[in-house]
Amino acid sequence: DSGVTQTPKHLITATGQRVTLRCSPRSGDLSVYWYQQSLDQGLQFLIQYYNGEERAKGNILERFSAQQFPDLHSELNLSSLELGDSALYFCASSVSGVGTEAFFGQGTRLTVV
Amino acid sequence: AQSVTQLDSQVPVFEEAPVELRCNYSSSVSVYLFWYVQYPNQGLQLLLKYLSGSTLVKGINGFEAEFNKSQTSFHLRKPSVHISDTAEYFCAVSERDSWGKLQFGAGTQVVVTP
Numbered sequence: 001d002s003g004v005t006q007t008p009k010h011l012i013t014a015t016g017q018r019v020t021l022r023c024s025p026r027s028g029d030l031s032v033y034w035y036q037q038s039l040d041q042g043l044q045f046l047i048q049y050y051n052g053e054e055r056a057k058g059n060i061l062e063r064f065s066a067q068q069f070p071d072l073h074s075e076l077n078l079s080s081l082e083l084g085d086s087a088l089y090f091c092a093s094s095v096s097g098v099g100t101e102a103f104f105g106q107g108t109r110l111t112v113v
Numbered sequence: 114a115q116s117v118t119q120l121d122s123q124v125p126v127f128e129e130a131p132v133e134l135r136c137n138y139s140s141s142v143s144v145y146l147f148w149y150v151q152y153p154n155q156g157l158q159l160l161l162k163y164l165s166g167s168t169l170v171k172g173i174n175g176f177e178a179e180f181n182k183s184q185t186s187f188h189l190r191k192p193s194v195h196i197s198d199t200a201e202y203f204c205a206v207s208e209r210d211s212w213g214k215l216q217f218g219a220g221t222q223v224v225v226t227p
Contacts, residue, residue: 002156024189031213043203043217090156094140094213102213104157 004105006091012111018079019110025072025093031072033102034066036088049074081112115140117206119218124224126194134189134221136204146187148178155199204206
């Protein structure tokens, strides 16, 4: 158990819909990262927050957004969903981000039908 | 921009045989290097990391890796594999000024057979 909790574990939704994925980082970790894992793109970095502020952005679509709340949990919002958004979405956390290892959650498997 | 290349997409290996998974990276700045393992239907677990110091790094489950700066490589090795080592292995790079975001390779699927 990495200490990073992601909910829900599975999500099936229709095209055009909006979903929210939730992540609770390890106790004491200030950095939260979101990654997408798909068969065609592999593991891609989406976005990072540190202590409530956005720190780095990857190839995140405009239809996707995220935030980190004062209690340090984070949410990834995916809207206007398309079939190609079906993937495994991972959250990871680390103490600070610089030179520290990231611990990954079990992921949320999103299936868009 | 950085990139990570895992040279083998799949590596079949017999139980108790050694295995080496190859990883090469490119970056214009100094990097930290990681190997993660993903078991079926699981998240990623850190096997080992290179931050600085000795270029030979030992990790969990008997794995080790060697950082070679001149060849920009970070190959992972295990002298004797078990059936339970069947999993996907990812090499990852983090640039030192990047706040820890990871660039992953495409992964190497290791299949251990008796």
